[in-house]
Amino acid sequence: MLTKEELPDCPVATTVQLIGNKWKLLILRNLMGRPWRFNEMLRSIPGISQKVLTDNLRALEKDGIVVRTVFHEMPPKVEYSLSELGESMRPIIGMMETWGKDYQKKVRNGD
DSSP, X not given: OOOGGGOOSSHXXXXXXXXXXXXXXXXXXXHTTSOEEHHXXXXXXXXXXXXXXXXXXXXXXXTTSEEEEEEOSSSOEEEEEEOHHHHTTHHHXXXXXXXXXXXXXXXXXXX
């Protein structure tokens, strides 16, 4: 989680700081549906590198948005899912999806 000193004054800036890059948004989009394993998420997000995915998952975990669960089995298994805080972002991501669909429709129809 961000410290008090790291929190921007503006609540919109806080949200942008936490989820405001395209990789984090695509990770969250995936996690809205179900828990994901690292390699399947890596394959599902075109253009993302292993390092960038790792860095973004760690940041989302540090900020309390994503939970990393390790299953102690052979071979080891790790899954990522939304935390309760991450689940609270569902309406935000849903509105972004709705807006994106409406925009795509307008562009495709030449509006």
